[in-house]
Amino acid sequence: MTKRPAVGDKQERGQDVQAMFASIAPRYDLLNRVLSLGVDRGWRRAAAQEALALSPARVLDVATGTADFALELKTRAPQAEVVGSDFVPEMLAIGRQKAAARHLQVSLEEGDALNLPYPDGSFDAVTCAFGFRNFADYERGLSEFWRVLAPGGRAVILEFPPPGPGLFGAAFRFYFQHLLPRIGGLVSGNAAAYTYLPASVLAFPDPQRLERLMQATGFRTRHRLLTFGIAAIHVGDKL
Secondary structure, eight states: OOOOOOHHHHHHHHHHHHHHHHHHGGGHHHHHHHHHTTTHHHHHHHHHHHHHTTOOSEEEEETOTTSHHHHHHHHHOTTSEEEEEESOHHHHHHHHHHHHHTTOOOEEEEOBTTBOSSOTTOEEEEEEESOGGGOSOHHHHHHHHHHHEEEEEEEEEEEOOOOOSHHHHHHHHHIIIIIHHHHHHHHHSOHHHHHHHHHHHHTSOOHHHHHHHHHHHTOEEEEEEETTTTEEEEEEEOO
16 A cells, blocks of 8 residues: 655645745746647647636636746636636746736736635636646645635646556657756756656556546546647536
């Protein structure tokens, strides 16, 4: 049986992740484009379509980082109120600069994904793009998504699942474990951060297991793979 981390272990992991992302914030967007060859933009568009399909009035983007996904949501649904939450102030500062440059009104607020500072049922959609795997407690994170969603609301998670079997999965695993850390380290100056990235993906639940975790929370779920399984969109509806 796998031992679950103690509360203190989870708090320490959260602090480590917070410090790591603060250190790479200035180069974070550039690295996303370079390391994904720009494909991440298409993934965000697909996830945004799912999140906005029910015409939500209020949307919360959890682990918003530099607000790429929050700004995508606002661009596609200018009538919606979009709030981005993250626990790394350095990331949020860059997000605010991007929002101002694009003349988009989004609220970017500091908050912990495992203890969201919002009332029950206060959002019609909750999203998380490439941040969920960094949560110290997946079940607690999903419970918070469920809590702040209004009845009839939708949660959308865009994430990297572990590479699948077969030749493509093996090639992607090699890229993630050997090439990505070198490129990321050279560009960001923080090799440890881009060693953490592949490790976090390899340790993340596969799509079927994440779907079961969402169902256990209460969501009616479905998922689909993108770009040969490099990324996956999970949709959870709160009925």
